[in-house]
Amino acid sequence: MDAQIRDINLANPDEFEEWKNFLESLGIANFSGAEVDPLDGTIGLFEGDKLVGTGSYSENILKYIGVCHKDTSNGVYFNKVVSSLLTRLGQLGVFHVFVFTKPQYSKSFQHVGFSEIVQSENAAFLETGNYNIKDYLAEIPHLAGDDISAIVMNANPFTLGHRYLVEAAAKRSKHVYVFVVSTDKSLFNSKERLELVKEGTKDLENVEVVSGGDYLVSYATFPSYFLKSDKSKVVYQTTIDALVFKEWIAKNLNIKTRFLGTEPESKTTDVYNEVLRDVLPPEVKVEVIPRKENGSGDIISARTVRLAIKNDNISSIRNIVPTSTYDFIENHLGELQDRIKKGMKIDGN
Amino acid sequence: MEIKKTAMDGTLESSDIQITVSKGTNGVNIDLTSDVKERFGDDIIATIKKVASDFQLDNVNIKAVDQGALDCVIKARAITAIQRALGNSEEPAWEAL
Structure with missing residues (x-):
């Protein structure tokens, strides 16, 4: 019988049950809300x-x-x-597409035009479409030279703590x-x-600020940074993120040191x-810069800034x-507070 | 002619080819995935190149994922993808037919 594609509505309990039972029979086990809720669409x-x-x-x-x-030759349904x-x-206008999968399925995705970016012991990360990591x-x-380092930050928003980290790296x-x-979840x-x-x-003349694109701590490589997750998941995703940095970004841009706060x-x-300390060396050295404290021994945190915005207390x-950050906040205070009122979380990252 | 936006046509099912056309800066680039690339890769690329040149595209990136499509299918998918990318799917593509 010819198989047909139809939409599955996961909000419908019967359809959700059927979908979940089917995937469970194939060994997929995680159906927590944090995983299922962000899905934009599901097809069957x-x-x-059946x-x-x-x-x-x-x-x-x-x-x-x-x-x-079971009833078809290999790959027919997968390709469909x-x-x-x-x-x-x-x-929907989306042509650059990623997939995280188990290493044994990497070949199936490559067969339909995906390229593998990195593979770890228990995951493979692939992309397809009109843009790839080489374009990025x-x-x-x-930059020329051998003594190049890198920092990755969300900077939500940029504080003197971030500035301290950048200065330390720029000196060294x-x-x-x-x-x-670059993920817009902050x-x-x-x-x-x-x-x-x-x-x-x-x-700072020797500092080059660039976007991390889809490849550094993005929603694609590292969803747990933006969603609450358990530790094993974070390790699994950060390993992929660290490998992307090491095997592509550091290699291509000749980055020898990664500074961490x-x-x-x-x-x-x-x-x-x-995980970074585990994966990056020896090709990329990892150096940790301790946090900057303000005068009274508290550390500087972007979360404090977000809280002050929420509490309408920005002079603090x-x-x-x-x-530059202060002026921006002052000029856009109402808009930022609106975003918090509309449900933007401020206590995560 | 210049590509305005990315567009796609075709599927990944057997005997079909999925063609994605997007803006390029460096000539006509064709990236082909196919099980029969070794035997027919040059022919498939030539067919797509011919369509691109019929549309007078100088700079374009084309990604083609072939599942054993016949020449006429390759041509049809390439024409449709290019027309969508040019934003003129409504008009018959006289130059390519």
Whole structure:
């Protein structure tokens, strides 16, 4: 019988049960809200009423792909599911698509045009479409010399703590790349964060501020940074993130050192730093810069800034952010507070 | 002619080819994935190149994922993807037919 693609509505309990049972029979086990809620769409492949394949997407990432090919030759249903998802995303104007999968399925995705970016012991990370990591790297200015370091930051928003980290790196190496996380899941959007980092480091001549694109601590490589997750998940995702940095970004841009800030208040960042120390050496050295404290022994945290915005008390943060950040907040206070009122979380990253 | 936006046509199912056309800066680039690339890769690329040149595209990136499509299918998918990318799907593509 010819199998048909139909939408699955996961908000309908019956359809959700059928979908979940099907994936469980294929060994997929995690159906927590943190995983399922961000899905933007789910399709099913049906033989009559029987579900024989499914796939979902969340922004430009394919998720929960599973097919049963008991009655067909290998790959027919898989190709049909992936094809429908790519067509669907294409209609939404999304052509650059990622997938996280188990290493043993990497070949199946490569067969339908995906390229593997990195593979770890228990995961593979692939992309397809009209843009790839080589295009991203070609957009970044390449600096000459051997003594090049890098920092990756979300900077939500840029504080004197971030500034301290950048200065320390700038003193210790000839050139510093500052990669600003580009995923838009933070109070300050990616454009604002990038701009504030640029403004706040303008006077440091050996600092190059660039966007981390889809490849550094992005929603694609590292969703747990933006969603609450357990530790094993964070390790699994940060390993991929660290490998992307090491095998592509550091290699291509000749980055020899990665500077890290400490984050006593964020477990996720702690685990991330641990994984970086594990994965990056010896090709890339890892150096940790202790946090800057303000006069009274408190550490400087962007979270304090976000709280002050929420509590309408921004004069309290005047001495922990650069003037450029302060001015921006002052001029956009109402808009930022609106975003918090509309549900933007401020206590995560 | 200049590509305005990325567009796609075709599927990943057997005997079809999925073609994605996007803006390029460096000539006509074709990235082909195919099980039969070794035997027919040059022919597939030549077919797509011919369509691109019929549309007078100087700079374009084309990603083609082939699942054993016949020549006429390759041509049809390439024409549709290019027309969508040029934003003129409504008009018959006289230059390419």
